[in-house]
Amino acid sequence: MNRPLAPVLIAVTSWRRPLDTYLGPGTDLYTLGTEYAHAVSAAGGVPVLTPTLTAEETEVVLDTVAGVLLSGGGDVDPASYGAAGPAGDHDPGRDATEAALVRGAARRKMPVLGICRGLQIANAALGGTLLADLPVTAAHPAVHGAEALRDLRHEVSTDAAWLRDCLPEPAxxxxxxxxxxxxxxxxxxxxxxxxxxxxxxxxSRTPDWYFRGVQWHPEKMAAPGERHHADILFEDFVTAAHRYTARTRSAA
Structure with a gap:
């Protein structure tokens, strides 16, 4: 893929959570897996990390960037899509921020890429609902331990060319x-x-809005034969952000 040379700004959402640091236990932090920022940069974009924002502040961000990357993280609060659910470690501020970014990007026809939670919050923000806790199946077994979770793989089928062209074989x-x-x-x-x-x-159901979301974490698929998958997804997303910039500038 020929990558445009001029950089574009990409808003990347972050995860607010308490973590133990040298300042003490439960330090209030905004966090992001480094893979997201590295993937945006490698694709020719400039990642701009966004914290919890008001609705007005999300509009300011959207006036500035050319794309939105909704990162993974904690559970989406069932209340955000009108459902009852068990009490959990939800972040209503993050839910509201990302919902506003998705809706604002949709109005502007700005490209959005959602990863795991990012796909889920986008669906909720646009009027859909979620399964709050998947049942255990052969495709989604119960696993214990970080290494087992990172290494677990399952097959998927797709009817989208943009996925068939980049997924490992078998998918x-x-x-x-x-x-x-x-x-x-x-x-x-x-x-x-x-x-x-x-x-x-x-x-997206409409060709004039670039929205793509995946339930898995391509940025964490780093085994031999897998790395190109994330590269293609992020390069295509950043290329769409370049097209958005060119389109909005020509319309100004």
Missing amino acids: QVNSIHHQALDRVADALRPVAWAADGVIEAAE
């Missing part, structure tokens, strides 16, 4: 999630599925 992805899409928002179309029927990816 296997990781399983670092326990929530997933239930009722899909009208603006989105499911395009990939696990063997147990769980929706693994979705895209």
Whole structure:
């Protein structure tokens, strides 16, 4: 893929959570896996990390950037899509921030890439619902330990060319999630599925808005033969951000 030379700014959402640091236990931090920022940079974008924002502040961000990357993280609060659910470690501020970014990007036809939680919050923000806790199946087994979770893979099927062209063969992805899409928002179309029927990816139903979301974590698929998968996804997303910039400038 020929990568445009001029950089574009990409808003990358972050995860607010308490972590132990040299300042003491439970230090209030915004965090992001380094793989997200590195992937955006490698694709020719400039990552701009976003904290919890007001609705007005999200508009300022969207006036500045050319794309939005919704990163993974904690569970989406069932209350954000009108459902009852068990009490959990939810972050209503993050839910509201990302929902505002998705809706604002959709109005502007700005490219959005959602990863794991990012796909889930986008679906909720656009009127869909989620499965708050997936049942254990052969495709999504119960695993224990960080190494086992990182290494777990399951097969997916897809009818989307943008996924067929970049997934490993056979099409296997990781399983670092326990929530997933239930009722899909009208603006989105499911395009990939696990063997147990769980929706693994979705895209925009309209060609004038670039939205792509995957339930797995491509940025964490670093085994031989897998790395190119994330490279292609992020390069395509940043290229869409360049097209968005060119389109908005020509319309100004």
